[in-house]
Amino acid sequence: MKIEYITIDAGQRFDAVMPEIPTNSIINKTVTGCGATYAEINAPRHSVIIEPNVPVIEGKMKKHPQILGVFEGVTTEDIIDFLNTNYNDGYLKIMTTPESFPKVRSAMVQTHTDMHGEWFMLFDECERTIQDAGYRGSITLPMDDFFRCKQKAMVSATPIIPSDPRFEQQGFTMKILRPTYDHKPxxxxxxxxxxxxxxxxxxxxxxxxxxxxxxxxxxxxxxxxxxxxxxxxxxxxxxxxxxxxxxxxxxxxxxxxxxxxxxxxxxxxxxxxxxxxxxxxxxxxxxxxxxxxxxxxxxxxxxxxxxxxxxxxxxxxxxxxxxxxxxxxxxPCKSREEIATRLEECEAVYKQVLQIEASGAGCDTRAQALEGMDYKRFMNADGTRNWFMWDNAYDDERIKQYxxxxxxxxxxxxxxxxxxxxxxIYPLSDCDRLQRINPRLKMKDLFREIVRQLEILEQNRTWNEYYFLREEIQSQVPMMVDAYYALGAAEIERHNYNMNAIGKQIQENESQQLLTSEKVCGEVYDRLKTGDKLPVCAVNRFMNDLIMRFGIPYRKKVTAKMIGIYFEYRDVRTNKQRFIELGKRII
The missing domain is CATH 3.40.50.300 (P-loop containing nucleotide triphosphate hydrolases)
Structure with missing residues (x-):
């Protein structure tokens, strides 16, 4: 494609250097917001301007109320009324999304309006015809009509040169605005x-x-x-x-x-x-x-x-x-050559199936086969190659490679x-965050992953994300976090990440902490002294009463041997009766 350069100075508007957008051109305006679309809205000719999305059209309609915006909700009849009512009142401007363009075409056919001969068609932000084609095939709906128009152009500050051969066949020129000042942000x-x-x-x-x-x-x-x-x-x-x-x-x-x-x-x-x-x-x-x-x-x-x-x-x-x-x-990324080879092979297979002669039920089978082929997305309705889809495949891989x-x-x-x-680069990453919500992880594997991440987090307490991440993990898996800070990684590993066993261990530890608390120890040492000799049944009653009165969640069987938490002791038998003799205080 032939390239022409046009200089633009700081503060200059588009129409100062290009009073009218020339036909059969792709305009690379280089600088956003310099007024190319504005220039076409005010150009002395009828225009169909194709915009990639509805918000663009809504914004332009607020500034330029003479525009008819066409998108979902606007009917063909609305467009017909606009054409019939306003055709003799100056130059008409229709701004449409690609998906709504068929309504514009239908209205012009019904009103005998010569869109291809008398109207200028402008594709704004034209790189989107390539970048969006992969997930939005309808963005290229106007392309056949675009090439049938005598007056047409594409414009963007960031165009991508398309590979569709019709651009070369119709003698398109790339016109690049070259700022004379430093325009890079x-x-x-x-x-x-x-x-x-x-x-x-x-x-x-x-x-x-x-x-x-x-x-x-x-x-x-x-x-x-x-x-x-x-x-x-x-x-x-x-x-x-x-x-x-x-x-x-x-x-x-x-x-x-x-x-x-x-x-x-x-x-x-x-x-x-x-x-x-x-x-x-x-x-x-x-x-x-x-x-x-x-x-x-x-x-x-x-x-x-x-x-x-x-x-x-x-x-x-x-x-x-x-x-x-x-x-x-x-x-995984593919080179342009690899993509071209794959698409050419797929196209060859698609065309072979398309050329199979069939009748009756065979035609249905062939149609089903074509419909099920992924390459169908890369073909136009008339059986020709969709060059914009090919360009999209190249462009996607180019960007991924970066x-x-x-x-x-x-x-x-x-x-x-x-x-x-x-x-x-931080000790915990986005991938670690993803693992915490991975639905495919079994409970034991998730627990192991949480412990691993908490270990890393505790080794990096000065990291500014420390408290945010700890709170986030706590909100996601509170029981696992509580277990980690209650028992530590080694103890959780010893219990093989079994939540039931770990839960019992935590309860036992909590009971032990309560039993050795200052308040409980004070009660014990007020009532019992070194040298006391008590029947085993009395010690049993004492320990049961102690646990009940202080609300200690002790789940195991209460025995007299628990007095060993507070005193050294020895078993003594007198006349076949068992006693416990208290020795030195432990706590």
Missing amino acids: KMLLIHTNNTVGWVRTLMGQVKGKGHPLCIFLNSTDTIHRMICTYKIEKRCKVFCSYESVKKLRKRDFSRAYSSLEELDEINFFTSRFFSAVDIELPTTACVLIVTDLSFAAHTVIDPTTEAVQIVGRFRNGVEDAAHIFSTNKEM YTDAELVREEYAKAFHTDCAEH
Whole structure:
């Protein structure tokens, strides 16, 4: 693809250097928020602008009420009314999600509107057509119509060059804005094996400074786990998809929203809000990106696309930005060549099945075989290759590869940011935290794991996470923690992690502690003296009465020999009657 460079100065808007977005171009605007979408909204032509998510459209509609936003809930009839009512009143602007684009196309067909010949189609934040395709195949629904349009373009501050041959066939040009000033933002990179601990640390550092904390983490489950761990239910909001909102509300967390609302002290955002959305605040924000591979591998972030977009959401700027991330050198990754070989082999098999001649029941069998093949996701409805799905497979593996080594993450970040780097490896990690809630562990194995972690924790009492972790483990497995601090690791090992035996041992120890308490010993020594000679039955009654009066939970049989806790003694027989003669005090 041919590449052209266009310079842009500090403070210049997009339309100052490119008055109109040219057709058959992919615009790399380099700088977020410079006004490319604004330029098309105000361009003197009819436009269909495709945005990746609903919040983007809602935000643009508030600023530009002439726009018709099309997403779930907006009908084809609504679009027809818009076209019929406004067509002669100036240039029309329709902004739609990819999933709702078929409604736009249907409305234009029904109103005999020549979308392909008279309208300009703009794909905004175009890298999402590749990055989201793996879990959201519908994002490429408008592509065939896009290539049929005479006037069309893609735009983003972080585009990924697609491999679809139609770009080359139609003579697309990559136009790159090249800033004449230092446009790279700052980013603190913290590589750690304990992301939960470090998020807690940074929360403490920004608390009370007057800047909202915005945490970008693409895992609703991990977000909910953090909220519960930090006990911040009343101090935070979560911005995520509508489905995730429903999931969180089923877990009794009601402060979740699928559209942008007023921010709270702490705010979590999933990928729905990573790009295109304008977050306008009266002050700067503290931005925190989190990648936690132990809980969710899909929390990896591409430094040169997603991280750039995240920092660029804040129109009033960013006070501080940091990315806390873990790595996994064992994470399986494939090279581009390996992926291409595998996909080509799968495609060959798919096409062979597709070409099998069949009739009647045979056609159903062939259809079932095709439907069951995973490669079906990589094909378009017309049987052609879905190039965006192939690009997605390449892109996923490219990003995963970075997170096998912290240095690879740092190198990639350095392409788009000025970075400061820190490394914090701790004695207990996110993986250890995961083991504590591992449902596959048998009770004895879980007990052994808890003891191991508590031993490590006690050897690192100066660690700033010591009290947080001890409290967290206590809340998860209170009986095991109590047993550890009551008996110690060696005694628990001696009982082979058997909770029943350990429970009995703890009760016995507690009884022993009560029996030797100052109050009980005072009672014994007030009533009994060295040299006393008492019948065994009297000593038995004395010990039973002592245990009853002081409420000591003694579970074993009470005998006269228990007087040995307090005195040395010897058995004496006189006229066939057994006596106990008390010797020197022991306590």
